[in-house]
Amino acid sequence: MALLNDNYLKLKAGYLFPEIGRRVKVFCEANPEAAKRLIRCGIGDVTEALPPAVIAALHKAVDEMADRATFKGYGPEQGYDWLRAAIAQNDYRAHGLDVADDEIFVSDGSKCDCGSILDILGGKNKIAISDPVYPVYVDTNVMAGHTGEANEAGAYAKLAYLPCRPSNGFVPEPPKRHVDVIYLCSPNNPTGAVATRAQLEAWVKYALEHKAVILFDAAYEAYISDAAIPHSIYEIPGARECAIEFRSCSKNGGFTGVRCAFTVVPKTLLAQTKTGEFKPLHPLWSRRMTTKFNGVSYITQRGAEALYSPGGKAQVRALIEHYMGNAAVLRKGAKKAGLKVFGGENAPYIWVRTPKGVTSWEAFDKILGDANVVITPGSGFGSKGEGYFRISSFNSRANAEEVARRLQELKW
Numbered sequence: 001m002a003l004l005n006d007n008y009l010k011l012k013a014g015y016l017f018p019e020i021g022r023r024v025k026v027f028c029e030a031n032p033e034a035a036k037r038l039i040r041c042g043i044g045d046v047t048e049a050l051p052p053a054v055i056a057a058l059h060k061a062v063d064e065m066a067d068r069a070t071f072k073g074y075g076p077e078q079g080y081d082w083l084r085a086a087i088a089q090n091d092y093r094a095h096g097l098d099v100a101d102d103e104i105f106v107s108d109g110s111k112c113d114c115g116s117i118l119d120i121l122g123g124k125n126k127i128a129i130s131d132p133v134y135p136v137y138v139d140t141n142v143m144a145g146h147t148g149e150a151n152e153a154g155a156y157a158k159l160a161y162l163p164c165r166p167s168n169g170f171v172p173e174p175p176k177r178h179v180d181v182i183y184l185c186s187p188n189n190p191t192g193a194v195a196t197r198a199q200l201e202a203w204v205k206y207a208l209e210h211k212a213v214i215l216f217d218a219a220y221e222a223y224i225s226d227a228a229i230p231h232s233i234y235e236i237p238g239a240r241e242c243a244i245e246f247r248s249c250s251k252n253g254g255f256t257g258v259r260c261a262f263t264v265v266p267k268t269l270l271a272q273t274k275t276g277e278f279k280p281l282h283p284l285w286s287r288r289m290t291t292k293f294n295g296v297s298y299i300t301q302r303g304a305e306a307l308y309s310p311g312g313k314a315q316v317r318a319l320i321e322h323y324m325g326n327a328a329v330l331r332k333g334a335k336k337a338g339l340k341v342f343g344g345e346n347a348p349y350i351w352v353r354t355p356k357g358v359t360s361w362e363a364f365d366k367i368l369g370d371a372n373v374v375i376t377p378g379s380g381f382g383s384k385g386e387g388y389f390r391i392s393s394f395n396s397r398a399n400a401e402e403v404a405r406r407l408q409e410l411k412w
C-alpha cells in the first residue's frame, strides 16, 4: 500500500484566492451590470506588457533556436554563465556588494525557490514566520512536515509567528527565544512595509548569534524609492555568513508569465550537521538544483539578460514608475476616504485598516458589492492580517484612478 504525505492534509485547503474567486463569481452572476464595471486589485500580478528590450531578446533567441548552428539544448542547471555574471555584476557588485557569479542560481521562480530551499535544511529547525505573511513560506513548511496542525485561526503548531503591527512598522523584531530559520520579505507582500537598515542589522546580529539562517525575499526590491532602505540583505555586514537571498524578474521585469528568478547562496554561509560540524550550504543547493532541476529555458534567460541592458534598465524603471504612480493615487484615494493607510511608498501594495468593527472579509464584501472593486482581505495572510485589506497597484492608471474615486464614495 502506498502511503501519502499526511502533511498535505494539514493544509488549510488553498483558502484565500479560491474563496475570493468564488465570491466574485457569485456576485457577478447575481449582478451582471455591476460585473461590467468590476476592477480587480486583488491578486499580485503585473498587468503591463514586457519591456521592448526583453521582447527583442526573446525574438532573437527564438531565431537562434530555429537554426541548427545556434540551437541550444540543455543548458547549465544553475543558469548560463552570462546571465549569472550580469546578475552578480548589476544587482550586487555595481552596488559594492561582494557576490560571485557562481553564488547566483537561476530558476523559474522565487515561489519555487522559497519552497525548494527546505530541501537543503534539516527537518528539526525552529522556523520563524511573520504574521501576516506570503502564504508560500507557511505552506511549504507544512508540506515538509515542519509544523503541527493548524488551529481555528489558521496558525500552525511548532511555527514561531512574529506579529507585524503598526507599532513595529509591520516589520517583525527578532524574538527573545531561539529560532533557526527566519523568513523576511522586504519590501513586503502583503503589507507594503520595508525593513530599515537598523532593523535588518538587528536580524543579522540575531542570526549570527543564534547560528540561524535568514531567508530574505527581495522580490520587490525594485520598488524601493527611499535611498536609506537596503535593496539586499548583503548590504548588512555579516549577512554573507547567515543569509540566502531570493530575487525574481516577475515584479520588476513583468516576468510573472515568462518565469525567471534567482537565489543567492554565499559560499561563506554555513549550517550545522547532526554531529555539530559546520558545512557550507552552497554545494548542497548546487547539488539540489543539478539533480531536481534542468535549468530555465535559453530563450527566457536571454530575455532576463536584456533586463540588465541600458535600454532594459530604463524600461524597467518606467514600469516601476507606472505602478508606483498607481500606488500614490490609491494611497491618496484611500486616505481621502478616511481610511488608515500603510505601505505603497516602497512597494506596490497598500495595506489598509478596515473601519472600526469591520472584519477583513466584511470589508471585502462591502467593497465588492458597493464599489465593484476586488481587494484582498488581510486575514487571508494570517491572523494578524485581520482588520486590514490589501490593494494592489498592478493595474492601468485609469483603473487606479477609478478605484481611488470609488473608495471615496463608499458609505461604511
Ligand SMILES: *Cc1c(COP(=O)(O)O)cnc(C)c1O
Pocket: 044, 108, 109, 110, 111, 112, 134, 185, 189, 217, 219, 247, 248, 249, 250, 251, 255, 256, 260, 261
Ligand atoms: C510575487 C512574489 C514572488 C515572486 O514569485 P515568482 O515565482 O518569481 O513569480 C516572491 N515572493 C513574493 C513575496 C511575491 O509576492
